[in-house]
Amino acid sequence: MPALFFYKYLISFYNRMDQIVVVNSSFIPKLEQHGIAREKIHYIPNFVSKKTFYPMKSEAKQEIRKKYQIAPDKFVVLGVGQVQHRKGVLDFIEVARALPEIEFVWAGGFSFGKITAGYEELKEIYDHPPKNVKFIGIVDRTEMNDCFNMADVFFMPSYNELFPMAILEAMSADVPVLVRDLDLYKDILTGYYDAASDNQGFIQKLSELKENRSDYDRLVQMARAGAEYYSEERLTKIWDDFYHQLVKE
DSSP: OOOHHHHHHHHHHHHHHOOOOOSSSHHHHHHHHHTTOOEEEEEOOOOOOOTTTTTOHHHHHHHHHHHHTTTTTTTTEEEEESSSTTTTTHHHHHHHHOOOSEEEEEEBBBBGGGGGGHHHHHHHHHHHHTTTEEEEEEOOOHHHHHHHHOOOOOOOOOOOOSHHHHHHHHHHHTTTEEOOHHHHHHOOOOOEEEEEESSSHHHHHHHHHHOOOHHHHHHHHHHHHHHHHHHHHHHHHHHHHHHHHHOOO
């Protein structure tokens, strides 16, 4: 009952607004279904600042790898997020087992502790991962740029997301992105990432990126284009135009 009350209150609150800005375009049809006029809904996504997430020089990247005890010549795949089934952690592990020549690193931990669904199973894997997998725990945001820069690929096998800032952060650091083939990404990130629908697809994609430099460089360029599209400069201009339009009206 409390949840239903809150839900009804939220919709009534939205209906009272003159303008609504959403950070994910997939929210728009859902709001329309509740009778909110399309003309007062505006899509302006989040952005990532290049002051916080940016590509580092090779020497600095190697120092970060040394910190995490990763060999300088290893091909490194990074995953980020809470250790949950929803985040695709078990798939991350299965893909790693199939690619023992690649180093897999997961940054994130159990934010909800023992109440995490499937905690016992996940904790066992977290404590005893395959030899080519490192769980480095919850990383302070100030150190996340280091984590992205020590990676060759950002891999996000999550089953469900809203607007994944980690993808934008990876792109801003010039790190190519491989994700699960979700409709959400098609709406907001088409042209900036590669995707697969299952573990076999992930294994194939990562193998190709490791072995084929032209494929890898192409995905890096796609990530850079995504970073430019979601840059602070571009989206600041969009917000400025939006405010000026409101004043004019």
